[in-house]
Amino acid sequence: MKYIDEYRDADPVQRIAQAIRRSVQNPWNIMEVCGGQTHSIVRFALDTLLPSEITLVHGPGCPVCVTPVECIEKAIEIASVQEVIFCSFGDMLRVPGISNDLLSVKASGGDVRMVYSPLDALRIAAENPGREVVFFAVGFETTAPANAMAVLQAHRQGIGNFTLLVSHVLVPPAMEAILSAEENTVQGFLAAGHVCTVMGYEEYEPIARKHRVPVVVTGFEPLDILQGIHMCVRQLEEGRFEVENQYTRSVRREGNPHARNAIEEVFRIVDRKWRGFGAIPRSGLGLREKYSSYDAEDRFGVARLEAEEDSECISGSILQGTRKPHACPAFGTRCTPEHPLGATMVSSEGTCAAYYRYRRA
Amino acid sequence: MCLAVPGKIVSIEDSDPLFRSGKVDFAGIVKQVSLACVPEAKSGDYILVHAGFAISIIDEAQASEVFQFLQKMDEAQDHHKADVQK
Numbered sequence: 001m002k003y004i005d006e007y008r009d010a011d012p013v014q015r016i017a018q019a020i021r022r023s024v025q026n027p028w029n030i031m032e033v034c035g036g037q038t039h040s041i042v043r044f045a046l047d048t049l050l051p052s053e054i055t056l057v058h059g060p061g062c063p064v065c066v067t068p069v070e071c072i073e074k075a076i077e078i079a080s081v082q083e084v085i086f087c088s089f090g091d092m093l094r095v096p097g098i099s100n101d102l103l104s105v106k107a108s109g110g111d112v113r114m115v116y117s118p119l120d121a122l123r124i125a126a127e128n129p130g131r132e133v134v135f136f137a138v139g140f141e142t143t144a145p146a147n148a149m150a151v152l153q154a155h156r157q158g159i160g161n162f163t164l165l166v167s168h169v170l171v172p173p174a175m176e177a178i179l180s181a182e183e184n185t186v187q188g189f190l191a192a193g194h195v196c197t198v199m200g201y202e203e204y205e206p207i208a209r210k211h212r213v214p215v216v217v218t219g220f221e222p223l224d225i226l227q228g229i230h231m232c233v234r235q236l237e238e239g240r241f242e243v244e245n246q247y248t249r250s251v252r253r254e255g256n257p258h259a260r261n262a263i264e265e266v267f268r269i270v271d272r273k274w275r276g277f278g279a280i281p282r283s284g285l286g287l288r289e290k291y292s293s294y295d296a297e298d299r300f301g302v303a304r305l306e307a308e309e310d311s312e313c314i315s316g317s318i319l320q321g322t323r324k325p326h327a328c329p330a331f332g333t334r335c336t337p338e339h340p341l342g343a344t345m346v347s348s349e350g351t352c353a354a355y356y357r358y359r360r361a
Numbered sequence: 362m363c364l365a366v367p368g369k370i371v372s373i374e375d376s377d378p379l380f381r382s383g384k385v386d387f388a389g390i391v392k393q394v395s396l397a398c399v400p401e402a403k404s405g406d407y408i409l410v411h412a413g414f415a416i417s418i419i420d421e422a423q424a425s426e427v428f429q430f431l432q433k434m435d436e437a438q439d440h441h442k443a444d445v446q447k
Contacts, residue, residue, distance in 0.1 A: 091362065143362065
């Protein structure tokens, strides 16, 4: 496939790994923010091509993993309502809530469907006017335009039996939280290429200046990730802390203005709870007043539901990059992708699932 | 979840900008994709698709940047080697 294969070719990958080895003089901790990048790094064993001076720290950029348990509980409650068709991306169906998950709701007769796009859910709503169709709108900035557009299309078409259970989160406040933590060890970031495709990278410039960390907007293929690391290492070695863009074939400084307009029209910035982090101010998106009739929390009266997770799972430390999966006594024994104790083992982009699948640790 | 897959626009159904969509070829699998966020996209363009929506048009010139970087790096290495040998 064009724009994939050439970025996986072994020869250029080896050459850029050599360039990294030539550039590095000091030990550095670099965090890749996005779970998709973590998956690529582990899948292609890119970390084994790096000199020992470089440690990759896996970041919180897996929306399935950071969705708080109370939101899963809300989803389970809504999905259990008789007239509801509950639609979700597949990954969310197996995330454990307090006592069960969405797949068990389906197993006990709930109408829970896996979809590929919020537009699939909207189509199901149009085809089933007598039912309530709810889409589980989780994700980072990358997914926000799709969910915003689904609301705008529903609004235009007058589809009233369609709502969103929104648990949208934003990347820059999480990076701030990581950098402000006392135990932080991250010295440079590979920023998430598709989040920046939508939002651009202006909002990372104050973060880079304030915390004196280089931020390199980076793609997802092996060559992208290694070039991103090379650019980050050069900045670190030269004492620079700028925002640079490796993923120029997709990311422009201002992002995608049409996508940003759709997000701005439908959503507003709200405080959000993150699994593993707790509450982070102004770190998520919620529906604007104008579109509040599309809010499933209001329609099904679950807005006040609260839940705390109680588990031996260490996914909180995993998501903050302070521990790795092999530090967990349950990893690969009591916690596996088939029987996950926590979210980082569920999603294919979760660090634990990636380590398990590719037999690391 | 932020996975976005490159595909080539095969045809476009022009309609209201909010509902503009097209058929997109992902290495032989053709799917209907919303083009509402890339109104300037035309048939033959490569786009990145996430959750049924195109989020960007791939910039062909920028796509080869990393290979040019590698070539320059190799040339610099060759010069360096030649200098050392002198």
